[in-house]
Amino acid sequence: MKIVIINYGAGNIQSIMFAIERLGYKAVLSNNPDEIKAADKVIFPGVGEASYAMKMLQESGLDVLIPTLKQPVFGICLGMQLMCNHSEEGDTKGLGIFDVDVVKFTSKVKVPQMGWNNIYNLKSDLFKGIAENEYMYLVHSFYAPICAETIATTNYELEYSSALENYNFYGTQFHPEKSGDIGEQILGNFLKL
Amino acid sequence: MLTKRIIPCLDIKNGRTVKGVNFVDLRDAGDPVELAKIYSDEGADELVFLDISATEERRRTLVDLVRKVASTINIPFTVGGGISAVSDVEVLLQNGADKVSINSSAVKNPQLINDLAQKFGSQCIVVAIDAKQIDGEWIVHLVGGKVPTEIRLFDWAQEVEQRGAGEILFTSMDHDGTKNGFANEALAKLSELVNIPIIASGGAGNIQHFVDTFVDGKADAALAASVFHFKEIEIKTLKKELKNNNIEVRI
Numbered sequence: 001m002k003i004v005i006i007n008y009g010a011g012n013i014q015s016i017m018f019a020i021e022r023l024g025y026k027a028v029l030s031n032n033p034d035e036i037k038a039a040d041k042v043i044f045p046g047v048g049e050a051s052y053a054m055k056m057l058q059e060s061g062l063d064v065l066i067p068t069l070k071q072p073v074f075g076i077c078l079g080m081q082l083m084c085n086h087s088e089e090g091d092t093k094g095l096g097i098f099d100v101d102v103v104k105f106t107s108k109v110k111v112p113q114m115g116w117n118n119i120y121n122l123k124s125d126l127f128k129g130i131a132e133n134e135y136m137y138l139v140h141s142f143y144a145p146i147c148a149e150t151i152a153t154t155n156y157e158l159e160y161s162s163a164l165e166n167y168n169f170y171g172t173q174f175h176p177e178k179s180g181d182i183g184e185q186i187l188g189n190f191l192k193l
Numbered sequence: 194m195l196t197k198r199i200i201p202c203l204d205i206k207n208g209r210t211v212k213g214v215n216f217v218d219l220r221d222a223g224d225p226v227e228l229a230k231i232y233s234d235e236g237a238d239e240l241v242f243l244d245i246s247a248t249e250e251r252r253r254t255l256v257d258l259v260r261k262v263a264s265t266i267n268i269p270f271t272v273g274g275g276i277s278a279v280s281d282v283e284v285l286l287q288n289g290a291d292k293v294s295i296n297s298s299a300v301k302n303p304q305l306i307n308d309l310a311q312k313f314g315s316q317c318i319v320v321a322i323d324a325k326q327i328d329g330e331w332i333v334h335l336v337g338g339k340v341p342t343e344i345r346l347f348d349w350a351q352e353v354e355q356r357g358a359g360e361i362l363f364t365s366m367d368h369d370g371t372k373n374g375f376a377n378e379a380l381a382k383l384s385e386l387v388n389i390p391i392i393a394s395g396g397a398g399n400i401q402h403f404v405d406t407f408v409d410g411k412a413d414a415a416l417a418a419s420v421f422h423f424k425e426i427e428i429k430t431l432k433k434e435l436k437n438n439n440i441e442v443r444i
Binding site: 012014017018019021022047048049108110111112113114115116117118135137139140141156157175177178179180181183184 | 194195196197198238239260263266267268269286287288289290291311312313315316317336359360388389390413414420
């Protein structure tokens, strides 16, 4: 199986590489459209600021490529947010894969949300064998509200989407590669899709 | 619900884990990678690696160790000690660290916080603050608590938030190593003043101290070293007791 992690300058890709290795697979980093198109599985990571990340994607034409991919694609954290219609962060137009707009938590809660929170209302093969209310590691200031494509819910200030799915596209707000053995199991589920 | 976090801190010197009483008299408590794995398996929510000799000896942080830890464990970890430039942070994050912690270098060059937050995002920038009370006033100290500044803790905390810190790790030098409990009054005040997570550090001696720092100190996370390294408190037992006290934890 060929696993490609999209390389566009987003931080902490090494942790995803290591997690995939612990699962017994190997991944390659690439920003080459042909290599990404040819992959069996594509992981779209992301840490940092939305408008800057989108600019990086645009510079390499990946913003056009990603929505056309046919194999399973997994956006993580900012990766998931960039797959939405729009993000309030830097007033950024997204890839439009998930039909929802990303907005910011209010100052009624500490921002960023940082730490372990539970996921529930699980609705996807991504969560095969995963019990309701397992804890996942999250670090984020912006969130995707609940929508038709929500496949996992988390509550921080309000209920929001901690995972989304649309056809072959999957996204999690949490970091499966940093969420202990259960997180690794979710990453493993994606690789088996 | 977002849970309160338990964070073992591994102080590193010459590639080994050490922990001093009031930062002096270092004792050897083992191999950092091995300890990291044990803590991760026992239910630690995060780990912090602090190269405590780094600032003094002007040594750069431990990239090899970061790689080994990142390849072994699947929970987040922070690396601190001797970080004074954007390039220091870049190499640590590239090798698998999730966050970096800066302390003295932020006091000497506050713009560093802005630069790091802009380049890597606030979520991976922890500002560590060591402080002790002098004539009733909490004063920021440098170099592992040895050198006082003229900066007030609460002013500095607000400033680092404004500059883009994602989290504050507050160590009370008056409490560190005493095992008499955390500085809960100051912690609660910090939590009210700023809107980013606060990690309590310094003074953990028993399970009740953790309960108190989450309830009275309003801390988002609690960090400790020796009570974990020398197995005076087991993380599993600690989390069970916190849950019994109606504190949300990941079990």
